[in-house]
Amino acid sequence: MRRNMVKRNPIIIRQLLYISLSSALALFVTESIYRGGPGMVIEWISGYPISVMAVGIWMLSYFGILFFANNKGFIVAAILSITILSAIALIGFYKEKLRGDPLVPYDLAMAAEAGKMAAVFMDLPVAVIGLVILLIFLLFGLAFVIVKKVKNTPYTTVYLYVPAGSAILFAIMTFLIFSQASFYSGGEAIGLKERYMKIGILAGLASNLGSHPEAPEGYEEQIERLVTRKGNEHEPKSKPNIIMIMSEAFWDPAIMETITFNKDPLPNFHRLSRLHPSGTLHVPVFGGSTANTEFEVLTSLSTQFLPPGSIPYKNLIKEPVPALPHTLRDAGYETTALHMYHNWYYNRDEVYRLLGFDRFVSLEFFSKPVKDMMYYRDDELMNEILRQVKEREKPNFIFAVTMQNHGPYRTDAKKFYATMEASLKEEGKSFSPESENILEFYADNLVEADKQLGRLTEALQNLGEPSVVVFFGDHLPLLGEDYKVYKEAAYLNGREGYREYMKTYQTPLLIWSTEPFKTETLNLGSSFLAPYLLNSIGLKGNYVTDFLAEQLNGGKALLLPEKFSRQSPVKGKERKMYESLQYDLLYGNKQGIRHSGMKINPSKKYRLGYGEPEIVRAVRSSYQGKEAIKLIGKNFTSSTEVFVDGEKLRSVYADQTTLYALSDNPGKEFNVQLKIIDSEGTMLSESSKRVKVE
Structure with a gap:
């Protein structure tokens, strides 16, 4: 029995050491970025010790779950997590600096739309961008060095104690953060910026995930009385x-x-x-x-x-x-x-x-x-x-x-x-x-x-x-x-x-x-x-x-x-x-x-638009001395693209009724079709029929 305890303890102690260092580093780095420096993190710790402790436990439990990936896998996952969380903190810092409002989950959802986050980063100082890139390289370099030296621990029941317990703790802490029960004072809801200052950007973001307004009391009866x-x-x-x-x-x-x-x-x-x-x-x-x-x-x-x-x-x-x-x-x-x-x-x-x-x-x-x-x-x-x-x-x-x-x-x-x-x-x-x-x-x-x-x-x-x-x-x-x-x-x-x-x-x-x-x-x-x-x-x-x-x-x-x-x-x-x-x-x-x-x-x-692009005639022609197909029709725009026998040709927009398609091989017969394709590659409109070039 005593021999088994000796075997188990080093595994668990090593896991807890890795987890503690990673979670502390993640919390310190992200909050330093978001708050504008390490000194502001110290002020946060001294000003809201209970909130910091709760968020710290939440982060500890998250990194504990990562130990399902074994020692080397944990290090890679931890470094990747810290990098992503740091990027989120940086976006949050600059969004608040530019617009005065904290980062919320819907902002990150908008990142899928081209230019949304790019517009924020356009205003980042070059020195800050360079520092972030350097930090990312240093973190991954550190991960590489550590992984080379660390040995994996064999998967055993003992090895899974910490990640399994962490998963349970993470679920509890996430529920508390979602419900925000631990982060209100006197039962009164605090403002969004104040909440982020109190519980940090990561917990602040989590507290807004899936948020849904509560149904006003008796709203159905109110509507029935009002609406006739x-x-x-x-x-x-x-x-x-x-x-x-x-x-x-x-x-x-x-x-x-x-x-x-x-x-x-x-x-x-x-x-x-x-x-x-x-x-x-x-x-x-x-x-x-x-x-x-x-x-x-x-x-x-x-x-x-x-x-x-x-x-x-x-x-x-x-x-x-x-x-x-x-x-x-x-x-x-x-x-x-x-x-x-x-x-x-x-x-x-x-x-x-x-x-x-x-x-x-x-x-x-x-x-x-x-x-x-x-x-x-x-x-x-x-x-x-x-x-x-x-x-x-x-x-x-x-x-x-x-x-x-x-x-x-x-x-x-x-x-x-x-x-x-x-x-x-x-x-x-x-x-x-x-x-x-x-x-x-x-x-x-x-x-x-x-x-x-x-x-x-x-x-x-x-x-x-x-x-x-x-x-x-x-x-x-x-x-x-x-x-x-x-x-x-x-x-x-x-x-x-x-x-x-x-x-x-x-x-x-x-x-x-x-x-x-x-x-x-x-x-x-x-x-x-x-x-x-x-x-x-x-x-x-x-x-x-x-x-x-x-x-x-x-x-x-x-x-x-x-x-x-x-x-x-x-x-x-x-x-x-x-x-x-x-x-x-x-x-x-x-x-x-x-x-x-x-x-x-x-x-x-x-x-979308007024109507499908329509070709009335397609005739052999020339444009600025080059062989071309002149397309005559209606509903043409500068976004209209020309496809000949399924192959896209370089085209020139003249006006709403005239397009020129530049062709290297005007001798053969063509089937011409027009398409309007947006910047996402989605076809919005197309000509309804194919026509042969005269």
């Missing part, structure tokens, strides 16, 4: 074209009172704002996550009732939802979504179908978009809006999302049309060179966006058709990391107080119309925009917009986070009812839809 069966008749006096433009990062930097510009970057917006309803739109995001503002505007639901960091387009909209496009389509409108970016971003290609649009014209279907450094110019989008209004007999609802003003804003370059200059008003003070260039680069973008707004409204006025343009920003711009420009202008400081919150989440709003609206100063939450618009035009909404319209009539047009519930216009029983309506739609049994008698089926004619 109503007809779906829409008979307003007139049906103007409704054009909503969500302008990327549109904001008025002149409201920062400490700065001055050489000229007004937004002359058209300011002129029109004096003549039409205008003011501020309170949006749910800062510096990014455009789709959340879009979600609130189109559905009149609120992200305030969703788990932190939720992206509803990615994880919630899986079936039809009552939304503005559904309402307007039922009222006889043609509903079109336009966006100067890839169809798949934020799942828009599928979400727009579920929200009730007839079509989605994404980047792939614009005839010939022009790039402005990193993104595409707004003028092509405005051209498409005007073309749609002129060609369609039905009244139009067009929801357009711009891209030209998308960040990051350069610290070391100017655009060819640059004219803006910015400076601090106070004598003896000036922006840092980087901040000055960022702000001027951003202001030059605004000049272009403002020009297009002026051009659109003038063209619509000249058309003579009743039209309404709703123009707003989706979020404030990211003007440098860690609020750099905002801090130098003494406008934002990155803190979490009420006044700071209100300044961080308000963008400009303008409602222009050919027929006069009541001129008033607006201060709306983005989920209240559709009810306000429907009321102003005289169109009937759905039961959600009807409820919000009642709040509007009572002077309540804004829902704030729960921590600011005292200052929130919508609170108490109205807040509870709003939450119940939303829970029923997104998580419940959708009894509100049944009680109201609504039908929210997607459009039967929904499609």
Whole structure:
């Protein structure tokens, strides 16, 4: 018996030593990266010893499980784990520094979409990237050296004691972290940033995994009392074209009172704002996550009732939802979504179908978009809006999302049309060179966006058709990391107080119309925009917009986070009812839809673009002295690709009716087919038949 104990103890002691060192290293390295240095980790340990102990046990149990892989396997798995966790911590550090919000699981899910995480890393200092790469090489080098010297232990029952016990402990600790029972004080939920500071980034991320809001108490009875069966008749006096433009990062930097510009970057917006309803739109995001503002505007639901960091387009909209496009389509409108970016971003290609649009014209279907450094110019989008209004007999609802003003804003370059200059008003003070260039680069973008707004409204006025343009920003711009420009202008400081919150989440709003609206100063939450618009035009909404319209009539047009519930216009029983309506739609049994008698089926004619590319004729020709096949037809775009006998040919886009396919062997007969393929390799559209070349 004693001999067996002697044999067992060295195995278990060695396992515990490896596990303890690995888990301590992982926790120390990741928290040092996330918090900005080892000193901050010491402060964390001294400030929250119980939380640190709980997270430490959780990490210890995780590394204990890895011993199922034996000694050498454990070392490799541990090094790989530390590397991955360090990368997550680095992303979390920079996301919080850039946007002010902690990293959440939905951010990592978005990494599958090209450019999401790349956009974050574009702003990383070269020295930091080099240090991370060096650290990775050192870790794997260390793993290689250790593995060469370590001997594997034979698999025995004794060997499995620690990993088996660790698995049980890991399950218990994970449950506690998911339930967050150990990480609340006094039974009150703490804020997301505060929670991450208390329990660390890894446990913070885990606590948000699979988070699901609790059903409001008695929500089914509340909905039954509120929602009554109503007809779906829409008979307003007139049906103007409704054009909503969500302008990327549109904001008025002149409201920062400490700065001055050489000229007004937004002359058209300011002129029109004096003549039409205008003011501020309170949006749910800062510096990014455009789709959340879009979600609130189109559905009149609120992200305030969703788990932190939720992206509803990615994880919630899986079936039809009552939304503005559904309402307007039922009222006889043609509903079109336009966006100067890839169809798949934020799942828009599928979400727009579920929200009730007839079509989605994404980047792939614009005839010939022009790039402005990193993104595409707004003028092509405005051209498409005007073309749609002129060609369609039905009244139009067009929801357009711009891209030209998308960040990051350069610290070391100017655009060819640059004219803006910015400076601090106070004598003896000036922006840092980087901040000055960022702000001027951003202001030059605004000049272009403002020009297009002026051009659109003038063209619509000249058309003579009743039209309404709703123009707003989706979020404030990211003007440098860690609020750099905002801090130098003494406008934002990155803190979490009420006044700071209100300044961080308000963008400009303008409602222009050919027929006069009541001129008033607006201060709306983005989920209240559709009810306000429907009321102003005289169109009937759905039961959600009807409820919000009642709040509007009572002077309540804004829902704030729960921590600011005292200052929130919508609170108490109205807040509870709003939450119940939303829970029923997104998580419940959708009894509100049944009680109201609504039908929210997607459009039967929904499609990407306006129609399949169609070849009318294919003739032998030449292009710039080279043999070519000239294709004549319709619905061609610059993304259209030419396949001859199944082989892709180099092609040149001429216009919407003409393409040239360059062929090295024009002597044989060809079967030609057109395809539109997106950046993910998905075929979006193709010509319906093959044709022979004449």
